[in-house]
Amino acid sequence: MTIPNNLPVSDNGQEIYKILYRHNFDDLAIYFQEYNAKTSRKCCIVSDSHVASLYMEDVNTMASEYFNKVTQYVFPEGEASKNLNTVHDLYVELIENHFDRNDLLIALGGGVVGDLCGFSAATYLRGIKFIQIPTSLLADVDSSIGGKTGVDFDAYKNMVGAFHMPCQVYINTNTLTTLDERQYYAGMGEVLKSALIKDADLFTYLLNNKELIQAKDTEAIQTMIYRSDLVKKNVVEFDPKETKGERAKLNFGHTLGHAIEKYMNFKCLHGECVSIGSTIASIISFNKGYLSQDACNSICKYIGEFMQVPKLPEDIDIDGIINLTKNDKKADGKLLKFILLNEIGDAIIDTSVNDSDMKKAFETYMKDWNK
């Protein structure tokens, strides 16, 4: 597969931003120069304590050459920081430094940084520009496309948020070398999901290139990120605000994934739970006569043997987890829209999946694949 070094993303037929695929931060200079060409402007680099310790200096040095003023806002790493208090403190930082509508926020980090910085950009002065510099695989393939921003509210994930597009996404694949293994394979959960719902060739690529993927080979990484982004871009461009149903297909693996995530008290990573959810959804797809036995096995084997998903407790309360899916149901109207696979690369929305379908497939998963 030959992979372009950028991917344009449009809204309503109009290009809004490009995702750039690079191996270093060098081209940020070009972007900063262009952005700042007209007049002296300010930027604020928003990051978490972990990512800041790795990359803040590089990005800050580069920004300082082109912006009139560069400030930094760093918060403690982890989902616990993704709340309105952190947003509040960021507003204060921006106000104290007289940020106006022409200034820029830079989200340097994983999904938490991107979501929080994006929401702050969406709501400060009714919206200012921001760019994303994702540093995790999950952020590369998920949170950096589609304009969803938000923070958690009490125990509720992403309860408060807005749709707000970045004006640039700069992916430096080299940052993945500092990502720990578990986070890396969790990110692959979303890559695999994209392949399964829309891109059979990508699934074949993932099957055939396990060693390169494991070794974080630059070209392999770039290939899977680009192809995965392409799937999401096409869905999001067609259904930007989840009003047409099409965007629901991106929730493949997520109905049970979210429920498992909650049941495990967020001790498993989001991407890991999505992978488990994808396995069970594939088994349901087979049980319902859509997916072939071979295809289903191929998916289960890839996830179960290659993707290092955590082992669920043997005494897991399957009924309890199925009950937790009712929240997803509620959030989407009154009907549970379950995403199944007609075949690999072809997702369908099914409203007939009931509790016993889920339970049966979950039991198969626990017996055959929970290792």
Place this chain on the structure above:
Amino acid sequence: MTIPNNLPVSDNGQEIYKILYRHNFDDLAIYFQEYNAKTSRKCCIVSDSHVASLYMEDVNTMASEYFNKVTQYVFPEGEASKNLNTVHDLYVELIENHFDRNDLLIALGGGVVGDLCGFSAATYLRGIKFIQIPTSLLADVDSSIGGKTGVDFDAYKNMVGAFHMPCQVYINTNTLTTLDERQYYAGMGEVLKSALIKDADLFTYLLNNKELIQAKDTEAIQTMIYRSDLVKKNVVEFDPKETKGERAKLNFGHTLGHAIEKYMNFKCLHGECVSIGSTIASIISFNKGYLSQDACNSICKYIGEFMQVPKLPEDIDIDGIINLTKNDKKADGKLLKFILLNEIGDAIIDTSVNDSDMKKAFETYMKDWNK
């Protein structure tokens, strides 16, 4: 002037909502029925303590007939409530009542209620629908069009916000009968502004119908609200997010108006300060050779003699107020874009207005019109 009973507002060429002009709440039933036709839904009526005491029962009774569940969220009246704490409490109310993306918020009240409820709707679950039932003249002609929502942050007005369109605006002009005189004339400040920048016929109408306006005659009220809304609709449709400059014309009277508002520690109402700012901007327009002496006098006289603007202190610090306009400047880039009148009904954006232009006109105002 014959006035239609509704005004459609579009975004990107597509109709987003209608503003309905009515004399009672009867037609709300039709809307509620339509909105709720597909499935059982919930709504939350958001209001302040003052407006709730007047109209909550009516609206609640009507909503209860058509919605599965109706909740109310009432906060203490006044600008002091327009902050993130109130939004936070409203989120809690919505979460506790399991509001999802298909449910509806109803903003029943003036600008504070509309701005706060709109911002909550914009950010709860990344955006849910809301309708506006404005109950003040200012809300009828200003905050109910254009999709600007927001709250104050510390001492900064509307610092945090979002663009989020209502799905309906229901103006019951009869609610203005309970509006106190001062609020009524303050609202007229924005009506007059719309006339001055875009609609010379409306200005003539305002001049010729002082008695009817004073008596809050239903037809006169509806005429001035509709014509004023029409001006704002046309500007906002052309420049929805203040990126083309055209929307800046709506800031006529606001540069000095905001500064006076701040200088007076918000003891004068927003609309009153806009009226004073409009007078001074008209004098600058005359001094710079745009507006005729007659037209300028006609404006100053209308505001000074009919509109009951408060008298500013004789020892007011004009230089201090002019300094306060620098904040507006900052928020709009580096150049002060001052809105002047070429003639009545024709606003222009002027970047040559300096401190001494403002001072000279302000002194004329204090001498001739501050009574």
